[in-house]
Amino acid sequence: MVSKTEETQLNRLENQVDNGGGGAWEYLCLVRKLKVRRSEKVLKHGLSILNDPKKRSALGPEEWTLYEQVAIAAMDCQCLDVAKDCIKVLQKKFPESKRVGRLNGMLLEAKGSWAEAEKAYSSLLEDNSLDQIIHKRRIAMAKAQGNISEAIELLNKYLEIFMADHEAWREQAELYVSLQMYKQAAFCYEELILSQPTVPLYHLAYADVLYTLGGLENLQTAKKYYASTIDLTGGKNTRALFGICLCISAIAQVSKGRNKEDKESPELQSLAATALEKDYKQRAANKLGLLTCSLRSLKN
């Protein structure tokens, strides 16, 4: 997850480089450090450095990292010839390298030859069965072929060993949600909340899944997590505000006969509604009428 300062720095550098102000190498290093996916820009600026022999020799040993970065960006933009050239250069320099083997596998993936890529990855895994990146590539391949259930299975096996990898849990949760297996997705989101309790994104996603599951207990828990999202984001998250209103009205519907209203936070709904109206007035004033209508229908 990229923090706000890092994001502003990245955007500033990007603008600078785009408008011809130099600093391409710093931009590329920052992209590599933050692991963001800006493949077109990386490809353009990386190639401009690599094709200029003076700049290339100025890099020294970092030249090879740049080749790798540009190769991956080229594969992402489907410029497979560029990628093949970069990989050839790297192979000449590092003939027995696993990293280059991995790049070859990725190239096969990009071309669409799934079976050969699978063969390449399995042979790499034989040498080192604990290579996290190769495992992830196989899962990505299964996902790209549309075989979500196999991707989930592979990811489960991966998570049995590397259970502290929170990015993997996140991917697993999204896969489950895409297959509507909400209970399992809820479990994954709980893992995420455990590893990073102060990130509001996970609270919000967990609340969404619980709300979708339905049932009184889940709705009440979802309300609590929407509230925690509001708290963590200072009330600025529109989705959480909507979530609160929807949850409260859904709870009211489910417990219509019984008198089981929780008196914990009676004003929460009206406060959330007011906050939403204020937000809409600021940002989308023409939709304010729609909002007030729908909120009123929720209250009834």
Next chain:
Amino acid sequence: MAEDLVLDTAIRDWVLIPLSVVMVLIGILRYFVSKLMRSSQVPDPKIVKEGQVIVRARNLRAAANFIPPKSFRSRRVYFSNEENGLLFVPKGQAQNAQAQMFSDPNMAMDMMKKNLSMIIPQTLTFAWVNFFFSGFVAAKIPFPLTQRFRSMLQNGIDLSTVDVSYVSSRSWYFLNLFGLRGLFSLILGEENATDDTQRMMQMSGFGFDPSKQCATCYCAATIFCASDFCAAWVPDSYRNFSQCFSQDHQSLGAEKDGLDIVQHEWALPKFEHRAEAVLRKLTM
């Protein structure tokens, strides 16, 4: 007996500085040799998995109050139940850290190699210092010392009336041995093989004493660089230990005990009140 001996500046030029330069060069040489000799370790899957289990259990303990009570309880059972809980180690298997280390041939070979790469240059340099630079006063320590240090610091000097502050070059060698660590971490980066001191701590922890000089080094360390030592040693050795030891069964048991103790107190209800307060402030 506080008469001031005047030491020849030639001593500084021809003893102190060359000795320091030689030790720096030997350190750099050892760093590159260790880089060449380093065998790539294939990580053991069981150890990796145990490490990850510990991290996950620790996360569970730390953030337990953020998930609903039922989920917490089910996770706790998953970790510490008797049959196939991840953290559960039957009593017979809990091994001593050292025994486990010695039973693994690869790790033992690695330790031997690292120890040798430390012992041999040390021995050679020490012998060289003794041969060429003994029998005269090399330096004066700026603070006064008691008589007990005389035997250690004034080896070559056979006069018992000389102030203990005047030391022989052997003590300069020890000073450099421990003091150049900071310099090496500056010029060689963090993980450098010249980090003798923590390895010596490891060895003395086993009751090993491969060479007599290590015992005197141990004493000298506590005198010369005590504070520098402790401050840097704890994180260094923790890292070093964790490579060998912390994935052993003792820490699994510790995590399990910690998890059993945790009382779950769901923090979410009070978030509702906080959210109310936030919204109230926002809509004011």
